[in-house]
Amino acid sequence: ARDVGDLALLLSVLAGPDPRAPMALGEPGHRFAAPLEPTPRALHGLRVAWSLDLGGAFAVDEEVAVVTEQAGRLMARHGARVHGAHPDLSEGDDTFRTLRAWHLHAKLGPLLAEHPGELKASLADNIRAGAPLTGTDVARAYTQRTTLGERMRQFFTHHDLLVLPVSQVAPFPAEQEYPTQVAGRPMASYLDWMRSAYLVTVTGCPSIAVPAGRTPEGLPVGVQLVGPHGSDRRLLEVAAAFEAAREQG
Template sequence: MSDILSLSAVEQAAGIARGGLSAEALMQATLERIAAVNPRVNAIVSLREAEALLAEARAADAMDPSGPLHGLPIAIKDLADARGLPTSQGSPAFAGRLAEADSLHVARLRAAGAIIIGKTNTPEFGLGSHTYNPVHGTTLNPYDPSVTCGGSSGGAAVALSTGMLSIADGSDMMGSLRNPAGWCNVYGMRPSWGRVPPEPEGEMFLHQLSTNGPMARCPADLALQLDVMSGPVAGVPNPMPYEAMGEIAPRAQGCRIGWLGDWGGALPYEGGILPLCRSALEALEEQGAVVEELAPPFSRDALWEAWVTLRAWSNAVGLEPLMANQQTRGQLKPEALWEAETGQALSAMDVNQASTIRSEWYRRAAELFESYDALALPTAQVWPFPVEQTWPREVAGVAMDTYHRWMELVIPVSLIGLPAVAMPAGFGAAGLPMGIQLIGRHGGDKRLLELAEAYHRRTHWPTRRPPPIN
């Protein structure tokens, strides 16, 4: 792999700004890497023509830097719009439909100087943590192509781990920035809800579960991209005050971390995951952090009840136009139909009860963060599973009653909009990666990145490239 592709995004951007690296050389190396690797993993889709991209890179070299991402190639997750590119959302209902304008965060990336080269693959409508769909096919895990890379930001995670990109965007409702990062040995960050604003359109108050965020191979690159994506916008309620991440210094000394493990025995895990993730925290303990076993701070069953209700309600609203049309309804995968039908059957009182539970958990979490700087959980309850399998039907002998129950450990974050950084935790006995989540108080994004930077400087896991693609 080209040496310039091994650089971080911060280093690439600095090289372009100083004139020591050209955007054209970076683009040429990127396209060569994609040609060599992408046919084997299918992470980047809807790739633009090489000549157009090289011309755009040459134009970037001919001007003063337009922003902190000037000249950096990036591909956009195929749930968001990038002007002139198709946004299929992995669904035949939208295949080939060209976006007329950028989504809000995409416009910010473009304005910061990033060159949009194409899209990254995702499951249909982003549902399920396994990146496959009838439009673009399946994205494979580069550490073992017979297993899943996770999702729904699976294409982004694979593009990063294989060196095809240095930064990527993603979105996270139920672990979609965290699970694929863990299974692909990279970093993914779900920011505090409101830091990266949603689109200023449609209903703006009720559906506060999903957010866009950055993915990268190091915490400094997460911060670089998060700065660009963040900030209030007119027409979007509940904004977070803009706080520049700036340069992220490592800081672990004196930090208290609560290890939640298996939530007091309530969450099943496949063998090897819990000890691997707990041992990963030793990299922070060696730098002065204190890790303590933490009893379950809230009812697992109550969290799940609230989550299933609010998620299905939100998804049913988004899928309603497709459900109303017999042709598009017949194109939906079973999991999408389940979400829509479950959501449509809810009453207003069901939703209110779920939001009451959510509010109770928010208050309890606020109490926890009076004593702890961060909480920690793995990024998944299972190892990457075979690509032929749509989702795990059981975990450690426990039957899963929904298509997403095996990802239950991500919902304490998603339900109340907490920030979380997924960090590589190492590799299991079969050579597959796993990740660990560091979870912070709402608004504590920079503190989490400082912890992650301390961890990264001690571990450097992403430098362990996928063997067949090295």
Template sequence: MTENDLLWLPARELVELQRRREVSAREILDAHLAQIDAVNPKVNAIITLAEDRARELAARADAAAARGELLGPLHGLPVAHKDLAPTKGIRTTYGSPLYADHVPDHDALVVEQLVHAGAVTVGKTNVPEFGAGIQSTNELFGPTRNPYDLSLTAGGSSGGAAAAVATGMVALADGGDTGGSLRNPATFCNVVGLRPSVGSVPMWPAKDPFAPLSIQGPLGRTVDDVALQMAVLTRADPRSPWALGDPSRFHAGLEDDFSDVPVAWSPDLGGQLAVDDAVRTAMAPVPEALAGITRRAGVAAPDMSGADEAFRTLRGWYRALNYGDRYAAHPEAFGIRVRQDIENGLATTSAGLMRAHKLRGLLFQRFAEFTREYRYLVTVTTQVLPWSAEQLWPERIGHTRSENYLDCMRSMYWFTVLGVPALSVPAGFTADGLPVGVQIIGRSGDDLGVLRLARQIERTLGAGRRRPAVALPVMGSGTDDARVTGGGTGSAPVTG
């Protein structure tokens, strides 16, 4: 087995190889560190490398394996943590100049959970400032670039995490999602990202531990890799009121029969969404794939009216709660994206907040009625394709001009408001070789069902097996080919 083989094996297979003592955690880590050296300068996904910490954790994993033990479900797997999650002894900047040299004295719960399960921390992944943006760029580190075309964005706010997973620099990564920050970069980078149900993943630290808008979750190259992480991330913790479910259900397997399960398909939610023509075209194989999975596939969409106002009001309010004090002290240190959010939140009235919650309640009731007829909804993940890495947001969505970065996120944040599980899985490619994902939304608490349907779609369409050329060994003369340096088709078919 070569170092390159170790980069692309599913997570469970890597753990099993270590259990059988056929490969060590150190060997797996060395392969991934070599990939980081080769690829990260091109994509700028990992902005803080923690090699010493990684080697300590890999040695710990190997010592346990020598005793005939595994540390947990993620034994010896290289992972990277989003730069919004505090990491003890490892620089955490939140993408802000205010925290350029900040080194926390504690780990976020998501980091604790992954490391406790045997994962090997290799570093931190790039984000927009305080996570406010659909483009992972900031004044400290610049933009993360799309592995399939280096001139374009990898998305955000978990863009660094998605790009690192897509290029084989880490086996798994954690991220966070408020308006689509797990799902958007997943579709742009051709990986799997799950925004779990509210109440499934505990979060700490948090200014408001009951806040229902933002949630942490997993990124992986396959649906099974994401399910494996969910078995770790959903474990209850007394510092959080959430995660009261049974994590063991995610070990139950992803095989299921959907032949008699009603599934709705709508690429634009019945005309409620503006969607680029290129995205629609790339999604053309999806209806046929669904018809092969269930005989009860139909075309339908829930009424999402009120979702825009509810989300934008609540998002602004929570931004002001989390960052308002720092903004008051250092307004000059904040970029336009997070500044707009905070100012909107500070301007929110009690009447506006009450109206947002009322709209949210009505929306949830309508969606609950919709899912009595259709168990799952399948739609686009993103309304647009990746745009220039130098722009904060795309200028247009279809024929509609964008006023701010939230405008192209409606396909995702409308479902954030509901608190339901929403997952992006690779679905296809444009003629120019850019990946497009499909979004699966289920009933509240049915995260496992969403994963199981996603596994069927993943198997049927097979788009996730196509790797970016920038991540693959260059054959021949040893010089980069045109696909690696950006522009044009930036992917190559790889099976397995």
């Protein structure tokens, strides 16, 4: 989306209950279409937990770290109560990788068997990682996902928002499959460099990525704003406020 307002409009079309998805949330999608107030006022008094790396859960390049810190300072200047804090998502890595591999193997395993050697190596490796998983492994991952969800619920009783990097690195060349190192730390696989994103995804909490600044070379860097489960509309309002704060400086 070009801006938060565009994203809200898109959600007003996409979101909402549907008989083909009986487990979907019941709120109508048109609630997202209400105009967002393009002013930083929504940041005032907001209890913001700021974290660079979720307590050392992943590496972050210096140029991304600088922009992420600037985002926290910007919110503080506009009245948010910003302090360093983060939830414990230590089970997130095993949970995400187990469920991802299980789903990939179930969906794409037959395709890989039919066309060995034709899928790119990183995808083939991810699919094969699901083959040895047992019911016990999958049950453990789902149990951990429930634990993560409850831990986030408790975290958001003390905080309104969690702010952290979207990506651990600035944009890299399209022909490069993935960064081989981040902040000097080797990335062993295609998944290692995106922990900042999937550790949030696996909690089930809504998150919105917003532009936050640029590197000295002019490459865009974003931060993600994360809210409690069910706070999608509120999160859009906060993101619109952050967008307006960046325009004011």
